[in-house]
Amino acid sequence: xxxxxxxxxxxxxxxxxxxxxxxxxxxxxxxxxxxxxxxxxxxxxxxxxxxxxxxxxxxxxxxxxxxxxxxxxxxxxxxxxxxxxxxxxxxxxxxxxxxxxxxxxxxxxxxxxxxxxxxxxxxxxxxxxxxxxxxxxxxxxxxxxxxxxxxxxxxxxxxxxxxxxxxxxxxxxxxxxxxxxxxxxxxxxxxxxxxxxxxxxxxxxxxxxxxxxxxxxxxxxxxxxxxxxxxxxxxxxxxxxxxxxxxxxxxxxxxxxxxxxxxxxxxxxxxxxxxxxxxxxxxxxxxxxxxxxxxxxxxxxxxxxxxxxxxxxxxxxxxxxxxxxxxxxxxxxxxxxxxxxxxxxxxxxxxxxxxxxxxxxxxxxxxxxxxxxxxxxxxxxxxxxxxxxxxxxxxxxxxxxxxxxxxxxxxxxxxxxxxxxxxxxxxxxxxxxxxxxxxxxxxxxxxxxxxxxxxxxxxxxxxxxxxxxxxxxxxxxxxxxxxxxxxxxxxxxxxxxxxxxxxxxxxxxxxxxxxxxxxxxxx
Amino acid sequence: xxxxxxxxxxxxxxxxxxxxxxxxxxxxxxxxxxxxxxxxxxxxxxxxxxxxxxxxxxxxxxxxxxxxxxxxxxxxxxxxxxxxxxxx
Numbered sequence: 001x002x003x004x005x006x007x008x009x010x011x012x013x014x015x016x017x018x019x020x021x022x023x024x025x026x027x028x029x030x031x032x033x034x035x036x037x038x039x040x041x042x043x044x045x046x047x048x049x050x051x052x053x054x055x056x057x058x059x060x061x062x063x064x065x066x067x068x069x070x071x072x073x074x075x076x077x078x079x080x081x082x083x084x085x086x087x088x089x090x091x092x093x094x095x096x097x098x099x100x101x102x103x104x105x106x107x108x109x110x111x112x113x114x115x116x117x118x119x120x121x122x123x124x125x126x127x128x129x130x131x132x133x134x135x136x137x138x139x140x141x142x143x144x145x146x147x148x149x150x151x152x153x154x155x156x157x158x159x160x161x162x163x164x165x166x167x168x169x170x171x172x173x174x175x176x177x178x179x180x181x182x183x184x185x186x187x188x189x190x191x192x193x194x195x196x197x198x199x200x201x202x203x204x205x206x207x208x209x210x211x212x213x214x215x216x217x218x219x220x221x222x223x224x225x226x227x228x229x230x231x232x233x234x235x236x237x238x239x240x241x242x243x244x245x246x247x248x249x250x251x252x253x254x255x256x257x258x259x260x261x262x263x264x265x266x267x268x269x270x271x272x273x274x275x276x277x278x279x280x281x282x283x284x285x286x287x288x289x290x291x292x293x294x295x296x297x298x299x300x301x302x303x304x305x306x307x308x309x310x311x312x313x314x315x316x317x318x319x320x321x322x323x324x325x326x327x328x329x330x331x332x333x334x335x336x337x338x339x340x341x342x343x344x345x346x347x348x349x350x351x352x353x354x355x356x357x358x359x360x361x362x363x364x365x366x367x368x369x370x371x372x373x374x375x376x377x378x379x380x381x382x383x384x385x386x387x388x389x390x391x392x393x394x395x396x397x398x399x400x401x402x403x404x405x406x407x408x409x410x411x412x413x414x415x416x417x418x419x420x421x422x423x424x425x426x427x428x429x430x431x432x433x434x435x436x437x438x439x440x441x442x443x444x445x446x447x448x449x450x451x452x453x454x455x456x457x458x459x460x461x462x463x464x465x466x467x468x469x470x471x472x473x474x475x476x477x478x479x480x481x482x483x484x485x486x487x488x489x490x491x492x493x494x495x496x497x498x499x500x501x502x503x504x505x506x507x508x509x510x511x512x513x514x515x516x517x518x519x520x521x522x523x
Numbered sequence: 524x525x526x527x528x529x530x531x532x533x534x535x536x537x538x539x540x541x542x543x544x545x546x547x548x549x550x551x552x553x554x555x556x557x558x559x560x561x562x563x564x565x566x567x568x569x570x571x572x573x574x575x576x577x578x579x580x581x582x583x584x585x586x587x588x589x590x591x592x593x594x595x596x597x598x599x600x601x602x603x604x605x606x607x608x609x610x611x
Contacts, residue, residue, distance in 0.1 A: 077566050081544040084570050088577060089537050097589045212558025220555060228553035229546070229562045239545060270585055274578035281570040289559075414588075521590040 005319055006153055009326035014170055017186045017330075021174050024182030032365040036108050036345045037262045038181040048272040049191035050184040051259050052279060053331065054338045055083065055250060060194070060283060061328035062306045065291030067233075069307040072226045073292045074234040076284050078243050084280035086247030091273050094251050094406075095260040097413050099269060100520050102261040110257050110405075111350035114412060118420040119510040121354045126424065127405065128350030130431055131254050134402055135343050136380060137395030142336040143168060143384040144392075149329055152304060161385055167333060168381040175337045175377075176370045180262060183337055190327070190334050195283060197324050201312055202286035208315045209297065212289075219296030226295065237483030245487035249403035254342035255335070344372035397438055400487030404430040407495040411502075416513050418498065421505040426498025430490045437486040440477035444470045530588050533580060540573050 028034050042050070068075040098113065107113040110131070115124025147164030158166070175183070209215045219226055230236070250256055263269045287308070294311040301307040312321035348369045353360050360368070383391055394401070408426035412418045436443075447470040454463040481489050507513065546569075549562040556564060 073560065073563060076563065077545045080566055080570055081541065085540055085544050085573050088573065089541070092580075092589075096585075100589065213555075214558075216555055216558045220553075225553075227555065227560050228551050229560070230550050236547070266585070270581035274574055274581050277570045277573040277577065281567060285567065518591055521586070 003153060003155070006322040006326055009323055010329055013326060013330045016189075017174060017334075018170075020185050020189070021178030021182040024179065024185060025177045028179055028181060030366050031362045032345075032348070032369050033106070033108060033362075034181075035179040035366055035369050036258065036341065038179070038184060040103065040262055041264045042184055042259075042262045042268065043264055044268045044271040046184050046188050047259065047263050047268055048275060048279065050187035050338075051256060051272070052283075053187035053191035053194065054255050054259070054335055055087075055253075056194075056280075056283060060198075060287050061308055061324070061331065064284075065288055065308045066301065066306060068288040069291040069295050069301065071233045072231070073288060074229060074239065076288045078234075078239050079284045079288070080277075080281060081239075082243035082247040083250065083284075084277040086243060087250050088273065088276045090248065090251040090406075091260075091269075091276060094257075094410060094413065096269055097516075097520070098257070098260040099263055101516065104520070105515065108258070108261060109346055109349050110252070110254070110409070111346065114409065114423070115350070115354070117412070117512050117515045118423060119508065119512060120420050120424070123420065123424055123427075124350045124354060126427060128346040130405065130427065131252075131346055131402070132343060134394065134398040135254055135339060135346075136376075136383070137391040138398040139336055139339050139343065139376070140380040140383045140387070140391055141395040142332055142339075143381055144387050145332055146329065146336075147384065149304075149332075164381060164384050167336075168377050171333060171337050171340060172374055172377045175340050175373050180341060183334070183341060184262075187334055187338070190331060193327055194331060197327055198283060198286045198290075201316065201320070201324060202290060204316045204320070205290060205293070205311060209293070215293040215296060219293070222296065226292075235483055237480075238485070241483075241485040241488045245403040245485060245491065246399045248406035248491065249399035249401070249487075252402040252405040252409065253399070254346055255338035258342050258345065340373050340377055343376045344369055347372045347376065393438065397434075397487075400485070400490070401431075401434060403487055404434050404490050404494055407491050408498040411495065411498045413516060415499075415502075416517050417502055418513075419502045419505045419507045420511055422498045422500075422502030425501040426494045429497040430494030433493050434486060434490040436473075437477040437490070440473050441479075444473050447473075526587070529584060533584055533587060536576060536580075540569075540576060544569050544573070 029039065031039075033039055064075065064079065098107075098110075101107060101113055105113075105116060107116070109128065111124040111127035114127055115121060143164045146167040147160040150158050150163030150166070151160045154163075178186075206212055206215065216227070225231055263272075290311055291307050294307050297311070297315075299307065299311045299314055302310045302313075309321055309325050312324055348365060352368060352372075353365070405427060408423050408430070411426070412423050447466050451463045451466045451470070454460065454466075477486065480486070544566065546562045546565040549565065552560075552562060554561040559567075
């Protein structure tokens with residue numbers, strides 16, 4: 001009965017989303033700007049919730065609570081610092097400036113904004129290319145997740161491939177029809193839904209266990225350490241590295257970054273900015289504390305490894321647990337459709353237009369944008385059928401990958417002396433570093449097996465060289481740097497490279513620093 | 524000069540907001556108050572404070588460091604015939 005209910009709720013959600021999408025479709029102009037940015041008209045509530053829902057969807061229900069369950073409630077602090085405060089400040093530092101520039105010069109993507117100021121098609125392509133490299137596997141992971149969840153939910157009646165395929169088709173239809181406006185509207189609905197359900201869940205569970213003091217008391221008795229601040233996974237270095245890299249990474253994630261361009265007015269940005277930390281707290285506190293209390297109450301994580309559904313199953317009624325799980329799946333989809341839309345815009349605006357056909361008309365671009373969505377979704381779907389280990393690893397590291405873009409971009413936004421060479425080297429250098437460190441253990445393994453297969457004198461010399469190379473790799477790219485993650489070290493490298501190379505080079509004659517530094521203001 | 528001092532002031536506030544979102548001075552503490560660890564209460568209060576600070580910033584200093592001197596000058600030029608915004 002629960003299964004039928006869950007599927008019913010998911011189908012119901014999809015139909016509702018489709019209805020909203022079709023309504024949004026009727027209200028759109030056929031231009032790329034409208035498709036991608038809802039013609040820069042989003043209001044406070046919609047902007048706030050669309051950013052919120054895009055950013056904090058399935059992770060808040062599944063992966064995040066699992067971490068808190070296994071390691072303790074400190075994860076609330078990490079998430080609060082990362083999303084509530086660091087991202088909040090970037091909302092102003094990066095977001096407000098981007099919004100002003102976007103309005104003044106009609107920018108739709110990050111690459112476009114940078115490429116224009118540095119008069120560099122190559123920079124524009126690099127930013128878009130790098131973003132797509134991280135985005136593609138991340139979207140694929142969502143499809144893998146949806147396919148797996150549907151297969152588990154229906155006890156195999158819907159196969160993995162069929163499940164992932166159904167979700168893909170739905171996303172294509174939805175994104176192609178609705179564009180940014182429709183996505184933002186469903187996100188709003190969904191963000192509100194997430195908040196309400198998670199608080200109802202909290203109150204329900206607390207009522208069942210006689211309040212927070214009783215729930216915590218069981219934890220205190222058995223796991224005093226669990227409640228102490230710090231310990232285990234939670235070292236200061238890990239907490240700060242995670243909060244900083246993900247916080248900055250989020251601001252460069254295409255679907256989040258692009259929302260900086262979509263605000264309707266300065267007032268909208270101001271209000272959303274002030275509400276942001278409280279909104280984050282309101283979601284994280286109940287979601288993660290539920291998982292923490294589940295530990296004290298001896299709730300076992302479900303077969304899929306997720307703890308939140310398990311505690312709801314145990315302490316509330318099945319239909320409510322089903323509702324929350326369905327909501328989480330819907331959340332996963334709503335993040336994916338935003339990513340599809342942004343991915344397609346990066347592709348058409350920053351790769352197709354500048355490198356293939358510069359004379360694209362507005363209407364034609366709108367058409368190509370929608371074709372781009374279809375291609376992107378189909379390609380990630382095909383990849384999800386194979387789910388190759390390499391792509392899985394890249395998708396998993398996407399936040400840190402995007403974080404590598406942040407500091408060169410911020411330097412360019414605020415330091416007039418930044419040169420084209422500086423930002424190119426900063427971005428490329430940080431990316432190269434992070435990629436290598438992500439795959440360094442795999443590389444070392446490959447070198448070792450190659451080395452073992454070499455025999456004979458000449459070849460043994462070569463083998464010696466290989467093992468030296470492997471040594472060098474492990475020395476330069478260890479797993480952590482005194483507890484700090486490679487993602488954070490890469491960010492520092494990007495910053496240093498951008499500044500040093502900018503100081504060593506002079507700006508190219510066609511660069512346009514005045515675009516970022518003169519006449520920037522609202523009204 | 525006034526703008527510059529304001530910028531440094533708000534930047535300091537931002538750094539402090541980040542630095543104390545995690546109450547390092549309660550490291551290792553497992554004191555429980557009203558059903559939640561004390562350090563978690565600190566964080567809850569801190570996030571509310573952050574919202575209040577963001578709100579204050581949005582009211583009082585929005586545009587600082589982002590809008591360029593020429594545009595903010597134009598805005599303040601009507602109020603006072605200042606020093607010509609000598610910095611930049």
